[in-house]
Structure formats: structure tokens, C-alpha cells
Amino acid sequence: xxxxxxxxxxxxxxxxxxxxxxxxxxxxxxxxxxxxxxxxxxxxxxxxxxxxxxxxxxxxxxxxxxxxxxxxxxxxxxxxxxxxxxxxxxxxxxxxxxxxxxxxxxxxxxxxxxxxxxxxxxxxxxxxxxxxxxxxxxxxxxxxxxxxxxxxxxxxxxxxxxxxxxxxxxxxxxxxxxxxxxxxxxxxxxxxxxxxxxxxxxxxxxxxxxxxxxxxxxxxxxxxxxxxxxxxxxxxxxxxxxxxxxxxxxxxxxxxxxxxxxxxxxxxxxx
Amino acid sequence: xxxxxxxxxxxxxxxxxxxxxxxxxxxxxxxxxxxxxxxxxxxxxxxxxxxxxxxxxxxxxxxxxxxxxxxxxxxxxxxxxxxxxxxxxxxxxxxxxxxxxxxxxxxxxxxxxxxxxxxxxxxxxxxxxxxxxxxxxxxxxxxxxxxxxxxxxxxxxxxxxxxxxxxxxxxxxxxxxxxxxxxxxxxxxxxxxxxxxxxxxxxxxxxxxxxxxxxxxxxxxxxxxxxxxxxxxxxxxxxxxxxxxxxxxxxxxxxxxxxxxxxxxxxxx
Amino acid sequence: xxxxxxxxxxxxxxxxxxxxxxxxxxxxxxxxxxxxxxxxxxxxxxxxxxxxxxxxxxxxxxxxxxxxxxxxxxxxxxxxxxxxxxxxxxxxxxxxxxxxxxxxxxxxxxxxxxxxxxxxxxxxxxxxxxxxxxxxxxxxxxxxxxxxxxxxxxxxxxxxxxxxxxxxxxxxxxxxxxxxxxxxxxxxxxxxxxxxxxxxxxxxxxxxxxxxxxxxxxxxxxxxxxxxxxxxxxxxxxxxxx
Numbered sequence: 122x123x124x125x126x127x128x129x130x131x132x133x134x135x136x137x138x139x140x141x142x143x144x145x146x147x148x149x150x151x152x153x154x155x156x157x158x159x160x161x162x163x164x165x166x167x168x169x170x171x172x173x174x175x176x177x178x179x180x181x182x183x184x185x186x187x188x189x190x191x192x193x194x195x196x197x198x199x200x201x202x203x204x205x206x207x208x209x210x211x212x213x214x215x216x217x218x219x220x221x222x223x224x225x226x227x228x229x230x231x232x233x234x235x236x237x238x239x240x241x242x243x244x245x246x247x248x249x250x251x252x253x254x255x256x257x258x259x260x261x262x263x264x265x266x267x268x269x270x271x272x273x274x275x276x277x278x279x280x281x282x283x284x285x286x287x288x289x290x291x292x293x294x295x296x297x298x299x300x301x302x303x304x305x306x307x308x309x310x311x312x313x314x315x316x317x318x319x320x321x322x323x324x325x326x327x328x329x330x331x332x333x334x335x336x337x338x339x340x341x342x343x344x345x346x347x348x349x350x351x352x353x354x355x356x357x358x359x360x361x362x363x364x365x366x367x368x369x370x371x372x373x374x375x376x377x378x379x380x381x382x383x384x385x386x387x388x389x390x391x392x
Numbered sequence: 393x394x395x396x397x398x399x400x401x402x403x404x405x406x407x408x409x410x411x412x413x414x415x416x417x418x419x420x421x422x423x424x425x426x427x428x429x430x431x432x433x434x435x436x437x438x439x440x441x442x443x444x445x446x447x448x449x450x451x452x453x454x455x456x457x458x459x460x461x462x463x464x465x466x467x468x469x470x471x472x473x474x475x476x477x478x479x480x481x482x483x484x485x486x487x488x489x490x491x492x493x494x495x496x497x498x499x500x501x502x503x504x505x506x507x508x509x510x511x512x513x514x515x516x517x518x519x520x521x522x523x524x525x526x527x528x529x530x531x532x533x534x535x536x537x538x539x540x541x542x543x544x545x546x547x548x549x550x551x552x553x554x555x556x557x558x559x560x561x562x563x564x565x566x567x568x569x570x571x572x573x574x575x576x577x578x579x580x581x582x583x584x585x586x587x588x589x590x591x592x593x594x595x596x597x598x599x600x601x602x603x604x605x606x607x608x609x610x611x612x613x614x615x616x617x618x619x620x621x622x623x624x625x626x627x628x629x630x631x632x633x634x635x636x637x638x639x640x641x642x643x644x645x646x647x648x649x650x651x652x653x654x655x656x657x658x659x660x661x
Numbered sequence: 662x663x664x665x666x667x668x669x670x671x672x673x674x675x676x677x678x679x680x681x682x683x684x685x686x687x688x689x690x691x692x693x694x695x696x697x698x699x700x701x702x703x704x705x706x707x708x709x710x711x712x713x714x715x716x717x718x719x720x721x722x723x724x725x726x727x728x729x730x731x732x733x734x735x736x737x738x739x740x741x742x743x744x745x746x747x748x749x750x751x752x753x754x755x756x757x758x759x760x761x762x763x764x765x766x767x768x769x770x771x772x773x774x775x776x777x778x779x780x781x782x783x784x785x786x787x788x789x790x791x792x793x794x795x796x797x798x799x800x801x802x803x804x805x806x807x808x809x810x811x812x813x814x815x816x817x818x819x820x821x822x823x824x825x826x827x828x829x830x831x832x833x834x835x836x837x838x839x840x841x842x843x844x845x846x847x848x849x850x851x852x853x854x855x856x857x858x859x860x861x862x863x864x865x866x867x868x869x870x871x872x873x874x875x876x877x878x879x880x881x882x883x884x885x886x887x888x889x890x891x892x893x894x895x896x897x898x899x900x901x902x903x
Contacts, residue, residue: 209626211434232438232626273616274623292530292610293620299516303610306519307528564752567715568766568815569741578765582756 143192144360149217155193158216161202165321173200179381190364205274219350224276235348236361242315242345246333259334260392270300270309277313334391444629448621455617459603469539474546502544510537515609534606549591553584593649666691672721681707683874696861697854699871705854709821713744745812746821751804753796759807760792763814782810802833819850870894
């Protein structure tokens with residue numbers, strides 16, 4: 122009994138020592154702890170049940186895998202919640218990493234640091250069966266004639282404006298819930314989301330929801346890529362990128378994506 | 393110059409000098425001390441970025457025109473409905489008692505509900521009942537939400553104005569043989585409305601700001617446009633620019649309301 | 662005596678628990694000028710307001726040309742055109758010019774654009790130059806004259822005048838009293854509550870002394886002022902003479 126206990130203590134010390142040796146040592150807000158921010162609430166399928174601690178959902182799973190890669194045990198990961206505004210406001214931040222489907226853009230990169238991308242998000246068109254029955258199809262020509270809605274803090278608006286160039290000016294909302302409410306109220310015909318979000322909203326949230334198609338990310342000039350957001354000039358960035366590269370090389374990242382975002386295949390491409 | 397006038401002139405000079413010096417000191421402290429704060433550079437870059445300001449200002453100004461338009465078409469409806477509610481509440485006819493109850497409930501209800509909630513409730517809720525386009529437009533129902541809230545406030549202001557007109561005015565009109573209706577229309581209301589102009593001016597200033605709440609249900613007005621820029625540029629300067637545009641409208645309006653209020657007070661004292 | 666223009670029979674009136682009129686009987690003949698005198702609170706104003714139905718009476722009858730206008734539910738609208746009333750505090754409409762003050766009721770009630778008639782009234786009472794002014798641009802005496810014109814414009818048969826000089830500076834009282842003299846000469850039936858004893862003595866056909874809600878004594882001005890019978894009347898006249 123005594124031996125087992127000693128062994129456990131020794132292994133714990135060993136784990137701690139490993140972390141101390143890793144490049145993240147001394148670069149986090151709290152020594153020996155990795156503080157990760159998510160949204161409030163955090164949405165499916167990125168985080169399941171709004172409980173990132175469970176490690177379920179794509180971003181939650183990536184977070185724990187990344188932490189492990191950087192030498193943090195699961196119990197050394199702490200979660201906080203932030204809004205988009207809190208993530209970019211000047212001053213001291215309360216997270217090491219902020220992970221809530223932030224698209225990497227040049228302008229944003231001037232103000233904050235982004236990790237290497239951990240997911241390339243195809244943009245998908247969410248609509249309702251009624252609109253599809255009304256004759257809407259997954260062609261650019263058809264999309265132009267639709268009334269669009271997007272979330273203000275996403276990169277969907279530039280995509281709609283520059284790629285679809287709709288006839289009527291789009292309506293803009295604070296969050297996913299408001300977009301789906303407007304869709305349900307018939308105030309908009311279609312909304313642009315990253316594919317996993319669109320699939321979830323279509324299946325679970327929007328009554329009679331339908332996906333009209335996805336934009337081929339390979340064909341896009343600037344594909345929408347999600348990166349982890351860090352304070353400008355973060356010392357941690359190099360370690361995070363290194364860990365992400367390792368996860369990509371080992372196939373770990375693809376494995377997580379396959380586990381949590383598997384439904385993404387089979388959605389037709391927008392012509 | 394009389395002795396008295398000379399004394400008062402001297403007192404005034406003194407007061408002006410003290411006011412000037414103290415203002416200078418406060419200004420100097422702000423200008424010198426704030427930039428000394430360690431985070432000032434970050435705050436300046438994030439909130440007071442000249443480059444961003446110049447880039448977003450024209451688009452914000454264009455978006456502000458939508459605010460102005462919503463304001464412009466809301467105001468007549470607010471005053472018409474507010475007046476109707478105020479008159480309904482003041483009605484003494486027993487046959488119209490239900491109208492009086494309705495007026496009272498209306499005012500309590502719509503003054504009590506936060507405007508934001510009403511904007512959501514009416515803006516998403518009513519179109520959700522299945523209205524066809526264009527009758528489900530967020531512009532229509534957002535306007536309805538504003539009109540409901542502000543007409544409740546205006547009704548109360550007008551009612552207080554009506555009640556502030558002395559009973560002798562009503563008596564004089566009735567004794568000339570005027571009907572209750574004509575008495576209200578020609579004698580009481582014109583005086584009551586004039587008396588509550590300052591209070592209503594303040595209401596309009598508040599309305600001009602609350603128009604921005606319509607952005608929650610879709611319309612891209614100035615606040616939303618600023619939010620889009622903020623998200624795009626990861627910078628808060630667009631909000632500062634929006635605030636500047638708002639202030640250009642609301643400060644003169646507020647000052648004018650104060651001026652009217654003071655004028656009214658002087659006239660009555 | 663011809664049939665009275667206005668008759669009061671046992672009129673009582675209370676405000677809350679205070680009985681202001683305790684049974685008034687009175688007849689006013691066409692063309693007669695009656696002055697109500699008495700201390701403040703004796704019920705003069707309330708009596709006038711009961712005569713045109715502005716205050717509903719509690720009990721008793723108010724007969725205008727033989728018709729009881731105090732009957733509960735009686736439509737007073739048409740009656741009010743026949744009885745004009747002028748108040749102590751003028752009660753002009755401050756947002757209208759003097760002319761519009763006068764023209765409003767003829768326009769709305771009689772349905773006539775009585776322009777010439779109204780201008781003639783202004784001219785007659787020396788206010789032709791002031792028609793376009795607002796009440797706050799006029800002196801108290803001018804305002805009160807406008808108020809009289811406003812009542813006259815409805816062509817009433819009877820005028821009720823409620824202490825219409827009491828709110829005026831002493832030097833302005835005369836011009837308003839002059840107006841009343843002219844109305845008397847026209848043969849207007851008038852009931853006037855007043856504190857101007859010498860005026861009452863000069864113009865009244867009859868003086869009514871009111872005390873604590875009843876008619877304490879009445880008679881010709883000569884008799885009331887020279888030979889009051891009641892102790893209260895004597896006491897009142899002594900107090901105002903001082």
C-alpha cells in the first residue's frame with residue numbers, strides 16, 4: 122500500500138517536472154496551469170453541453186489534446202468565459218488561449234496573436250425547407266436573390282458581401298440565436314455559418330432547417346481558418362504552434378476532427 | 393458706473409478668473425496624467441485610433457441616416473398614440489370606462505418593460521406568427537416596439553400637462569357653452585402641449601439613442617455598423633466614432649430642451 | 662312685477678361637510694341689476710356658479726324663464742349661451758389673442774364667423790387697438806374687459822359677474838365698472854357679486870346681503886346702505902366702511 126502511494130506521488134512529481142521542462146513553463150498566467158477561454162455559452166459541436174471541462178466537442182477535445190502535448194495534465198487546464206469584445210480589449214487578459222471559432226484575419230492579427238489554424242471551416246448556407254421548396258438552390262445565381270442574415274462578429278458578412286453580392290442588403294445580428302429567430306420569423310431566407318455550426322443549427326435548432334450547400338474551402342482565396350487567440354506578443358505562441366504542428370503530424374488533430382465533426386461530409390458544394 | 397455696478401463687475405471678474413484657473417488645472421492634470429498610465433498606449437490604439445476613425449466615419453455616417461429615418465417616422469406615431477392614450481385615460485364618460493382601464497394598463501405595461509425586450513418580443517415574435525413579407529419586416533415591428541414604449545411615456549407626460557392646466561380654464565370654456573371635446577381641443581390641449589415641450593424634448597433625445605436597439609433584430613444602423621467594424625478591425629474606435637456622431641445630434645437637442653425649460657420657468661415665475 | 666328671468670327656490674349646496682348655501686330663495690326680473698354683498702365665504706360666488714349650473718346644486722330649483730335647469734341630468738349646454746359669466750381672475754385663454762378668445766365660442770357653438778359684431782364690441786369697449794394682443798400683453802383692466810366682451814359675444818340675456826374688480830389694481834377698477842354701467846343702460850339682466858359698495862349703491866336696482874349661506878337682508882340700495890335692519894348687516898357695512 123505504502124509503495125503504491127509513493128509511486129503515485131513520484132509519478133505526479135515526474136509529470137510536474139516534465140511540464141516545468143516544456144517550453145510553456147513560466148509563460149502561462151498561473152504557473153503549471155493552462156487557462157483557456159471559451160464562449161458564453163459555448164455552442165455545439167465545438168463544446169458539448171456548454172461543459173468544456175468534459176473534453177467533449179471539437180474545441181474542448183482539441184484543448185485537452187493540446188494541453189497534453191504542451192505538458193499539462195487534464196487537471197491543469199482551467200476554463201474561463203469571454204465575449205469577443207473581452208478578447209480584443211486592451212489591458213490584461215484572463216486567459217492564455219481563447220478558442221471560440223475565431224477566424225484568422227489580417228486586421229485582427231494586428232491587435233492580437235493567433236496560433237496556427239486548427240480547423241479550416243467551410244462556409245455553409247443555412248436555410249429552411251420552406252425556402253428550398255420555394256425554389257432556392259445551391260447556385261450563386263439563386264443565392265443572390267435571397268435575403269441574408271449573418272452574425273456581426275463573424276467573417277460571414279464580408280463573404281456574403283464580396284462573394285454572393287446579394288440584391289438586398291443583409292440583416293446583421295448579435296448571435297446565432299437571433300439569426301435563427303429571424304430565419305424562423307421569415308425575415309431572412311438564409312444565413313451563412315461555418316459548416317459544423319450550420320449542420321447543428323439545421324438539425325437541432327431551426328424547425329424545418331436545411332443546408333443549401335457549402336462553399337468549397339479549397340476554392341476560396343482566403344479560406345476561413347480558425348485560430349486560437351492570444352494576447353498580442355504572447356510568449357506562449359511559439360509553444361502552441363509547435364504543439365499544434367506535432368498534433369497535425371501525428372494525425373491527432375484529424376482524428377479529433379473525424380470524431381466530433383464527422384457529419385461535415387456529404388454536403389453539396391455551392392456551384 | 394455706480395458704486396454697486398463697479399463692485400459687481402469686480403466680483404464677476406474674480407469669479408471668472410477662479411473658474412478659468414481651476415478648469416486649466418483639471419485639464420492639465422488629465423492631459424499630463426492619463427498618458428502616464430501604463431496601459432495608455434494600448435487604450436489609445438484600441439479606442440482612439442485616428443486611422444480607423446477616418447476609415448469608418450463615412451460608413452457610420454451613412455448608417456446613421458437609417459437611425460434618423462427610423463426616428464423621423466416613429467415620432468409622429470408616438471405623439472399621435474401618446475395623445476390618444478392620454479385622452480383615453482382622462483376620459484370621465486362611464487361608457488368609455490374600458491378605454492380608461494386600457495389606457496392605464498397600457499401605460500403601466502409599456503413603461504415597465506425594458507425597450508430591448510420589447511424590441512425582441514415584437515420584432516421577432518409577431519413576424520414569427522407567420523406574417524408574409526414585407527409585413528414581417530424588422531423595420532416595421534421594431535418601430536412598433538419603439539412606438540409602444542415611447543407613446544406610453546409621452547401619454548404620461550401629456551396627461552401631467554393636461555392636469556397642470558388650472559380648472560378655471562376649463563370652467564371658463566364650459567361656461568361659454570363649448571362642448572367637453574372643444575374645450576379639450578381648443579383650450580386645454582394647446583396649453584398642455586406647450587407646457588410639456590421640454591419634457592418631450594428629453595424624451596426625443598432618449599428615443600434617438602434607443603433607435604439603435606433596432607439593430608438587435610437585424611437592421612444595420614450606426615451601432616451595428618460600428619460593431620461590424622469593431623469585429624472586422626478588432627478595434628473599438630468605431631464605437632467612439634459612433635458616439636461622436638450621436639453627440640453631434642443629442643447635445644444640441646439637450647441644450648435646446650434645457651433652454652426651453654428655463655424659458656418656461658422664467659415665463660411662469 | 663313681470664315673470665322673473667331667474668328664480669331660485671330653496672337652493673342648498675355643500676362642499677364636503679361645509680354647507681355653503683342654506684336655502685336661497687330669490688327672483689331676478691328681466692333687466693334688473695342685483696348686487697350681492699357680504700363677507701368672503703358668505704356664499705356669493707357659489708350662488709353665482711349655481712345660477713348657470715357650473716356648480717350643481719344639492720337641492721332646490723333654479724328656474725330660467727320658468728324651466729328648472731337644476732334638475733339632475735339637464736343638458737346645460739344651450740343654457741350657458743343664455744347666461745354669461747365673468748370671473749374674478751379673468752380666465753382668458755393665454756394661448757390665444759384677445760380676438761380669438763372672444764371669437765372661439767361663437768365660431769364653435771353658434772357656428773358663425775361673427776367678425777363684424779366682435780370687432781364692434783371691441784370698439785365699443787375701447788379695445789379696438791388690442792384685439793391682436795395676447796392676454797399677457799394687456800393690463801388687468803383690459804383683460805377683464807376682454808373677458809366681459811367674450812361673454813357678451815354669445816349674446817346672453819343674463820350676465821353673472823363674480824367680483825370682477827377684486828383682482829385689479831385700484832386705478833384700473835374704474836374702466837371695468839364703466840363697462841357695467843353701459844351694460845346696465847342697455848338693459849342687461851345682471852347679478853353682480855361685489856365689494857365695491859359705492860358702485861353697488863350707485864347702479865343696483867336691488868342689493869342682497871348674504872351671510873353664512875342665507876339671504877340675510879335685501880332691498881333697494883338706498884334702504885340697505887342707509888337703513889339696514891339686521892344687526893349683521895349693520896356690522897358688515899361698518900366693517901367695509903372703515
